[in-house]
Amino acid sequence: MKILESFGHSDCQAVINMIEHQKALMVELRGMVIPILPSDNEQAKLALQLLGDILSCSDKAISMLELGGDTTNKLTNLVGGKRKGDKHSMDNHNLEKEAKESVNKRRKNAEHTGSTVAQAPHNDGHQWRKYGQKWISRAKHSRSYYRCANSKVQGCPATKTVQQMDSSGNGKSKLFNVDYYGQHTCRGDGIANPYVVDTAHHSMEPINQTECNSPTPTLEHEAHEVQDERFENLCMVQNMPEYLIDFELERAFEFTVHTLSPV
DNA sequence: TATATTTGACCCTG
DNA sequence: CAGGGTCAAATATA
Numbered sequence: 001m002k003i004l005e006s007f008g009h010s011d012c013q014a015v016i017n018m019i020e021h022q023k024a025l026m027v028e029l030r031g032m033v034i035p036i037l038p039s040d041n042e043q044a045k046l047a048l049q050l051l052g053d054i055l056s057c058s059d060k061a062i063s064m065l066e067l068g069g070d071t072t073n074k075l076t077n078l079v080g081g082k083r084k085g086d087k088h089s090m091d092n093h094n095l096e097k098e099a100k101e102s103v104n105k106r107r108k109n110a111e112h113t114g115s116t117v118a119q120a121p122h123n124d125g126h127q128w129r130k131y132g133q134k135w136i137s138r139a140k141h142s143r144s145y146y147r148c149a150n151s152k153v154q155g156c157p158a159t160k161t162v163q164q165m166d167s168s169g170n171g172k173s174k175l176f177n178v179d180y181y182g183q184h185t186c187r188g189d190g191i192a193n194p195y196v197v198d199t200a201h202h203s204m205e206p207i208n209q210t211e212c213n214s215p216t217p218t219l220e221h222e223a224h225e226v227q228d229e230r231f232e233n234l235c236m237v238q239n240m241p242e243y244l245i246d247f248e249l250e251r252a253f254e255f256t257v258h259t260l261s262p263v
Numbered sequence: 264t265a266t267a268t269t270t271g272a273c274c275c276t277g
Numbered sequence: 278c279a280g281g282g283t284c285a286a287a288t289a290t291a
Contacts, residue, residue, distance in 0.1 A: 266290085
């Protein structure tokens with residue numbers, strides 16, 4: 001692991017790319033496995049949960065690498081594990097503590113139902129209403145708060161936060177950390193996006209898409225476009241890029257897991 | 264005019 | 278008390 005100690009920023013970016021590639025492979029694997037697994041089997045549920053955990057770990061790893069500060073130390077901690085009594089392990093500990101605290105700050109919709117890193121803001125299949133935006137301390141970019149568009153009508157508690165990562169981009173691409181909280185209780189958990197591969201439906205009843213799909217002029221990704229118009233074309237493309245398919249697959253999987261799991 | 268977004272203030276939690 | 282989440286009035290847009 002000594003080699004990691006000499007990692008520079010470009011090396012970190014390379015690691016991030018590798019982890020993202022790993023994520024993509026995992027999603028692919030998951031897509032192959034889900035149709036095979038019996039939907040009413042405990043072990044199948046466990047397997048799906050494990051796959052989800054692996055993806056979640058990848059997200060966390062990327063987030064840790066992307067967060068500002070000394071990414072080299074964080075990388076070393078991430079890959080090399082804790083080292084007794086040295087500064088690196090302390091940093092790692094603080095990082096975990098910070099992450100935990102940031103989650104606990106949330107008052108409502110405390111159930112963290114997923115997180116992901118997207119390379120561009122986009123329509124994730126749900127319609128969201130932006131209800132707040134804040135500049136977070138020590139972050140270079142503001143955090144946007146969204147709730148399900150059906151929250152008013154149906155009391156759907158689902159919310160999400162979107163924040164551009166501090167050190168993401170290097171001028172070519174930007175990464176957005178998207179955290180999801182609460183389950184969609186709105187009728188028709190609409191996976192509106194046609195790009196979503198039907199993985200979720202292999203193990204669950206077809207989702208009623210009528211409610212969340214109604215076309216309104218304010219999709220979530222449009223709000224992002226205001227913040228960064230350069231993504232406009234990305235959001236409107238006919239053929240969804242692979243990384244977005246990756247993301248949508250992940251979302252579809254999350255619905256599957258949450259539906260399978262007793263609530 | 265209706266609806267969505269913005270933004271400053273307020274509130275809650277650690 | 279600080280940081281972060283939510284509210285709600287003001288503003289923008291179709």
